[in-house]
Amino acid sequence: MKVLRHLGVEVSFPEAQTCCGQIGFNGGYRKEAAEIARHFVETFEPYDHIVAPSGSCSSMIKVYYRELFADDPGMLERAIAVGEKTHEFSEFIVNILGVTEVGGVSTGLVTYHDACHLLRELGISEEPRTLIQNTRGVELEEMPKSDDCCGFGGLFSVKFPEISTAILNDKISNVEKTGASTLVANDCGCLMHMRGALRRQGSSIRPKHIAELLAEGLD
Amino acid sequence: MPTPVEDPNKEAFLTRVRDALGRTSPIMITPDHPTLKTTLPRHEEKIRTTKARTEARRSQNIARLESTAIAASWHMHRASDAEIAANVVAEIASSIHAKNVVRTAEDIFKRVNTDATLRKRGVRSTVLASGRVRRKEDLKEIAFKADMGISGVEYAIAETASCAVFQRKGNARIATLAPPVLALIVEESKILETLDDFFAIVRFQFLTNRGRLPNYYNFISGPSRTADIEQTLTVGVHGPGEVHMILLADGLTSLQP
Amino acid sequence: MPEVKTKQFKSASVKALADSNIQRALGAPFAHFVEGRKSAIDSDFTEESWESMRDRAAATKAHTIERLDYYLDLLDKNVRRNGGHVHFANDAAHANQIVLDIAREHNVKTVIKSKSMVSEEMGINAVLEKNGIVPVETDLGEYIIQLAKETPFHLIAPAVHKTKEQVSDLFEKFLDSAPTDDIEKLCIIARDVLRDNFAKADMGISGANFIVAETGTVVLVTNEGNGRMTTSAPRVHVAISGMEKLLPSIEDVSLFLRLLARSATGQRITSYNSFISGPRVSSDEDGPEEFHLILVDNGRLNLLKDETLREALSCIRCGACLNHCPVYRKVGGHAYGWVYPGPIGAIVSPMLTGLKQGKDLPYASTLCGSCRDVCPVKIDLPKLLLDLRHKVVQSGAGAIPERLGIRQWHGIMKTRKKLEGKARLGRMFQRLVVRKGFITRLPLPVVSGWTKSRDFPALAPRSFAEIWRDDLSSGDRS
Numbered sequence: 001m002k003v004l005r006h007l008g009v010e011v012s013f014p015e016a017q018t019c020c021g022q023i024g025f026n027g028g029y030r031k032e033a034a035e036i037a038r039h040f041v042e043t044f045e046p047y048d049h050i051v052a053p054s055g056s057c058s059s060m061i062k063v064y065y066r067e068l069f070a071d072d073p074g075m076l077e078r079a080i081a082v083g084e085k086t087h088e089f090s091e092f093i094v095n096i097l098g099v100t101e102v103g104g105v106s107t108g109l110v111t112y113h114d115a116c117h118l119l120r121e122l123g124i125s126e127e128p129r130t131l132i133q134n135t136r137g138v139e140l141e142e143m144p145k146s147d148d149c150c151g152f153g154g155l156f157s158v159k160f161p162e163i164s165t166a167i168l169n170d171k172i173s174n175v176e177k178t179g180a181s182t183l184v185a186n187d188c189g190c191l192m193h194m195r196g197a198l199r200r201q202g203s204s205i206r207p208k209h210i211a212e213l214l215a216e217g218l219d
Numbered sequence: 220m221p222t223p224v225e226d227p228n229k230e231a232f233l234t235r236v237r238d239a240l241g242r243t244s245p246i247m248i249t250p251d252h253p254t255l256k257t258t259l260p261r262h263e264e265k266i267r268t269t270k271a272r273t274e275a276r277r278s279q280n281i282a283r284l285e286s287t288a289i290a291a292s293w294h295m296h297r298a299s300d301a302e303i304a305a306n307v308v309a310e311i312a313s314s315i316h317a318k319n320v321v322r323t324a325e326d327i328f329k330r331v332n333t334d335a336t337l338r339k340r341g342v343r344s345t346v347l348a349s350g351r352v353r354r355k356e357d358l359k360e361i362a363f364k365a366d367m368g369i370s371g372v373e374y375a376i377a378e379t380a381s382c383a384v385f386q387r388k389g390n391a392r393i394a395t396l397a398p399p400v401l402a403l404i405v406e407e408s409k410i411l412e413t414l415d416d417f418f419a420i421v422r423f424q425f426l427t428n429r430g431r432l433p434n435y436y437n438f439i440s441g442p443s444r445t446a447d448i449e450q451t452l453t454v455g456v457h458g459p460g461e462v463h464m465i466l467l468a469d470g471l472t473s474l475q476p
Numbered sequence: 477m478p479e480v481k482t483k484q485f486k487s488a489s490v491k492a493l494a495d496s497n498i499q500r501a502l503g504a505p506f507a508h509f510v511e512g513r514k515s516a517i518d519s520d521f522t523e524e525s526w527e528s529m530r531d532r533a534a535a536t537k538a539h540t541i542e543r544l545d546y547y548l549d550l551l552d553k554n555v556r557r558n559g560g561h562v563h564f565a566n567d568a569a570h571a572n573q574i575v576l577d578i579a580r581e582h583n584v585k586t587v588i589k590s591k592s593m594v595s596e597e598m599g600i601n602a603v604l605e606k607n608g609i610v611p612v613e614t615d616l617g618e619y620i621i622q623l624a625k626e627t628p629f630h631l632i633a634p635a636v637h638k639t640k641e642q643v644s645d646l647f648e649k650f651l652d653s654a655p656t657d658d659i660e661k662l663c664i665i666a667r668d669v670l671r672d673n674f675a676k677a678d679m680g681i682s683g684a685n686f687i688v689a690e691t692g693t694v695v696l697v698t699n700e701g702n703g704r705m706t707t708s709a710p711r712v713h714v715a716i717s718g719m720e721k722l723l724p725s726i727e728d729v730s731l732f733l734r735l736l737a738r739s740a741t742g743q744r745i746t747s748y749n750s751f752i753s754g755p756r757v758s759s760d761e762d763g764p765e766e767f768h769l770i771l772v773d774n775g776r777l778n779l780l781k782d783e784t785l786r787e788a789l790s791c792i793r794c795g796a797c798l799n800h801c802p803v804y805r806k807v808g809g810h811a812y813g814w815v816y817p818g819p820i821g822a823i824v825s826p827m828l829t830g831l832k833q834g835k836d837l838p839y840a841s842t843l844c845g846s847c848r849d850v851c852p853v854k855i856d857l858p859k860l861l862l863d864l865r866h867k868v869v870q871s872g873a874g875a876i877p878e879r880l881g882i883r884q885w886h887g888i889m890k891t892r893k894k895l896e897g898k899a900r901l902g903r904m905f906q907r908l909v910v911r912k913g914f915i916t917r918l919p920l921p922v923v924s925g926w927t928k929s930r931d932f933p934a935l936a937p938r939s940f941a942e943i944w945r946d947d948l949s950s951g952d953r954s
Binding site: 222223224225226228229232233235236237238239240242245246250251252254255287291359360363378379380381386387388389390391392393396413414415417418419421422425429432433434435436437438439440441442443444445446447448449450451453455456457458459 | 504505508523536539542543544545546548549552556557558559560561562563564565566614615616617620633634635636638639640643659660662663666667670671674675690691699700701702704705707708709719724725726727728729730733734741744745746747748749750751752753754755756757758761762763767771773777780781
Binding site: 001013015016017018019021023024025026027028029030032033035036039067116117120121148149151152153154155156157158159160161162163164165166167168192193195196197199200 | 836839
């Protein structure tokens with residue numbers, strides 16, 4: 001919010017909003033997910049732009065709503081329209097606002113995790129890196145296999161916790177190899193997952209959403 | 220040989236497939252597949268163009284075949300005439316201390332007289348064609364005990380360093396498979412640029428004179444390899460571990476006839 | 477038929493995670509597969525881009541599958557014109573019977589085999605043995621697991637989980653060979669035994685990597701040469717294949733050879749490719765007197781009739797999806813409980829052996845999408861997995877606590893009022909378990925797994941909506 005306003009955007013938070021419906025959809029509960037998704041479309045369609053903090057929510061709206069509403073032409077059209085106006089946070093800043101330097105200040109070595117949906121469904125990998133690199137005081141250090149999955153996968157993390165943790169441990173070990181003090185990701189699910197392990201392991205690495213990093217030092 | 224009969228289960232099987240695809244009747248016209256829809260004259264034209272291109276790019280193709288082959292672990296040799304080629308084969312045999320080699324009954328050996336050059340070095344060469352002196356079973360045994368196998372090729376493909384071996388007659392398959400070392404004599408006029416060129420030619424042969432195509436042909440694109448134990452590469456498990464290509468400058472136009 | 481253990485995925489995967497041998501096997505060798513594929517694609521000369529090749533291959537496969545009846549008919553006519561026999565097998569049992577009938581007719585005592593995944597579906601080796609016929613696998617990896625009495629760990633590297641010490645032990649036990657940890661020596665031991673079998677076997681059974689309808693040609697792709705041995709030396713050759721492995725024209729083969737070699741082993745082409753269109757033509761030749769092609773359904777119709785899942789039949793069995801899957805890379809092939817592991821297995825196994833018992837498999841994925849990125853024929857694997865999850869839910873097979881949990885979630889998410897109401901409740905109750913803003917133990921069904929190894933963030937003291945309302949909105953309300 002701070003970042004967007006700093007960049008001169010008129011931001012609203014439609015209070016009626018609940019959820020994009022991805023959890024249900026990914027679980028196979030399409031009927032239930034469709035109800036939530038319909039509510040999302042109704043709530044957000046009046047706006048010019050919709051900014052989402054998570055790559056996975058963004059891809060649900062932009063890509064999977066077409067699947068969810070495939071049998072409902074009326075909803076499908078509205079969903080596609082909403083999808084086109086929806087952008088993930090860093091995508092919005094770089095590609096819609098045309099801004100590559102937000103103007104914030106931070107310190108230290110930062111490493112970036114490529115969230116799966118953001119990278120593979122939406123093709124976004126350069127935009128967040130550009131914004132990080134252009135933040136004064138910060139140096140971006142790539143981790144080995146930054147595009148390897150963190151093991152969250154939503155329902156997967158509680159359905160198959162052992163496998164999820166094993167995948168997560170590999171990711172954390174790659175993060176630690178960078179010597180970075182901050183880990184940035186553009187997905188709340190990935191962040192929650194990685195934070196869960198970092199904290200449990202007593203790590204001093206701080207996980208941040210890219211917005212948190214970019215907001216630092218802004219007045 | 221009489222054509223084998225249709226499986227009595229075929230109709231029911233295909234009907235179920237059709238049902239699954241949501242159709243009630245079979246497709247009666249050739250589907251819209253680019254190759255299948257091409258007319259024979261058009262295909263013939265493609266072959267003509269292929270031959271012309273292959274001839275025009277002959278030296279590039281030779282160079283490419285050599286570099287691809289070396290990268291794929293072939294040993295490469297060049298021979299400017301048939302006599303030299305026959306000597307190269309004999310030298311390879313000497314280098315591996317071969318006592319017995321087997322070869323196919325192909326026409327290439329009428330020009331490249333490996334029997335003579337090998338004999339001079341005390342190496343026995345057996346032609347794998349039954350009905351002459353030996354029985355098939357004996358030939359199989361001889362092949363499995365031989366130190367080296369020699370054969371000609373139908374084509375060699377530069378893109379993949381693949382030798383297309385068409386062994387049409389004689390008990391030739393085993394010649395390129397059983398012995399631990401293999402030597403293939405490749406006439407320069409038989410070198411093709413790509414896999415696509417090869418299959419276009421094969422298809423043309425199939426459409427115009429099906430009987431000419433053998434029911435069995437092979438690509439040999441390097442030594443026999445396996446990495447099945449701990450992903451460690453070992454060569455020469457079921458086929459030759461050492462493979463040689465002898466490029467023979469034959470002065471003929473590419474792909475004749 | 478091998479036992480279907482798809483139901484045991486969860487427990488099998490936990491076991492695999494604790495098995496140091498399996499974990500070692502899933503490390504470096506697979507990094508090798510992944511690097512090899514990438515390097516073959518990046519550095520190789522081809523006139524066509526990789527993406528263009530994938531597009532064309534996906535289109536060719538879709539075209540063929542949609543007209544499968546036509547191409548099967550064309551194939552049948554052409555193989556028979558070449559002098560070969562064609563059999564259409566409805567299921568594994570039927571296919572086994574066909575093989576036994578052929579074996580009996582020819583008085584077969586020993587069989588040599590090269591790789592065929594369908595023959596694993598059939599459990600053909602056990603069937604042959606029961607009928608007094610000795611089958612010997614000639615692919616080194618398959619041979620090793622045959623001795624170990626295991627199923628393949630991977631589509632193309634079936635024994636990748638075995639250490640050289642384990643292989644040496646197997647050879648010592650079954651072949652009476654001297655123990656050695658020299659891999660080359662181990663290969664030679666196997667080669668000598670197998671060569672002996674090549675020379676003597678009555679029948680060869682192979683799979684088929686591709687089958688060309690137009691010319692009636694079976695294409696075998698190997699590196700070892702055992703495919704050639706199996707199909708040349710014995711009197712009878714039987715090729716067994718799933719009915720979907722067809723390509724329309726011989727000119728389609730080059731594209732698929734390029735894609736398969738790079739995707740599977742990081743090679744430009746494998747050492748051997750055999751093109752078999754029938755038995756030998758004259759007695760003056762090498763090769764089998766009789767050639768039989770068995771085309772097997774065994775549940776593939778279930779995939780075929782579903783317009784979304786049909787795509788799974790385009791698979792060319794390269795193994796790339798396995799190599800790049802974070803889940804497969806942690807649990808390996810055996811955990812998937814049947815013949816096909818990894819992302820493709822998670823789709824094919826439930827559809828061919830039962831959705832109810834295999835219902836965990838489509839969920840055993842983070843939907844990261846790496847598989848879709850590397851599939852040479854562009855199968856949208858995550859989409860198919862999502863579709864299967866939907867089918868599991870619709871069939872009522874989903875676990876009850878999960879179903880209830882999801883319904884609860886959706887109930888809460890229907891309106892903002894409900895969400896905020898429940899969040900308030902949550903904040904009250906979480907005080908019982910929250911320490912310093914995080915939850916480290918949450919002994920509730922379904923979600924307890926999280927806190928065994930990870931902290932879970934507590935609900936924040938104020939929701940964003942509250943912060944927005946009270947501090948941030950500055951009059952901008954909607």
